Amino acid sequence: MRGASLLGRRRSAIAIAAVLSSVAGCAFGGQSTGSADLGPLVSSADATTIIGMDPPHQGRYPSLGTIVLRNQSRTAPVVLHGVGLTDTDHLKVEAAYVLPIGPNDSTFGGGFFVPPDHAGFPDAHQNRAWKGRAQLDGYELAPQAQVNLLVVVDTDDPCGGNSTGVEVRYESGGAAHVVTSPTGIEMHDDQYPACAR
Numbered sequence: 001m002r003g004a005s006l007l008g009r010r011r012s013a014i015a016i017a018a019v020l021s022s023v024a025g026c027a028f029g030g031q032s033t034g035s036a037d038l039g040p041l042v043s044s045a046d047a048t049t050i051i052g053m054d055p056p057h058q059g060r061y062p063s064l065g066t067i068v069l070r071n072q073s074r075t076a077p078v079v080l081h082g083v084g085l086t087d088t089d090h091l092k093v094e095a096a097y098v099l100p101i102g103p104n105d106s107t108f109g110g111g112f113f114v115p116p117d118h119a120g121f122p123d124a125h126q127n128r129a130w131k132g133r134a135q136l137d138g139y140e141l142a143p144q145a146q147v148n149l150l151v152v153v154d155t156d157d158p159c160g161g162n163s164t165g166v167e168v169r170y171e172s173g174g175a176a177h178v179v180t181s182p183t184g185i186e187m188h189d190d191q192y193p194a195c196a197r
Contacts, residue, residue, distance in 0.1 A: 090161025
């Protein structure tokens with residue numbers, strides 16, 4: 001049984017071990033589903049990001065920013081409509097953004113708290129990307145364009161949670177689609193005996 005002191009605390013997270021960044025030109029492993037014809041949006045696949053627990057950070061939440069979304073259509077834009085986690089256990093999406101990313105740029109990375117504190121993020125490219133962010137819901141992605149997906153997460157369990165992937169809902173040519181990236185998230189706290197796995 002978890003101690004009352006753990007249950008009474010709201011906990012956020014920081015990355016303790018993660019694939020911190022990848023190059024935007026990586027292989028795309030996402031699949032489009034949701035209609036008879038496969039949609040034009042593809043997503044990159046990355047390793048599971050492991051996030052460790054830490055005390056509350058004044059409204060700041062950990063994030064996953066290792067996925068790139070690319071519109072492969074040569075003629076039609078896609079409109080992004082929402083993000084969810086697949087097979088999730090005690091994790092939820094707090095917010096979702098798209099960040100600008102060039103063909104040879106690194107992704108934002110995994111496990112960083114957003115919004116940043118007064119010192120900003122560790123790398124200059126992260127600060128530039130954060131400044132250029134846009135809300136995902138309703139964002140129109142032009143043909144052949146790509147963006148870096150930034151998913152902000154939290155947990156309703158003081159010992160953490162996990163998910164196996166990230167799905168993005170979108171529309172193209174009047175049809176609804178879902179593209180899924182098998183990029184998982186693990187959030188856990190092993191420093192307290194009640195949370196030991």
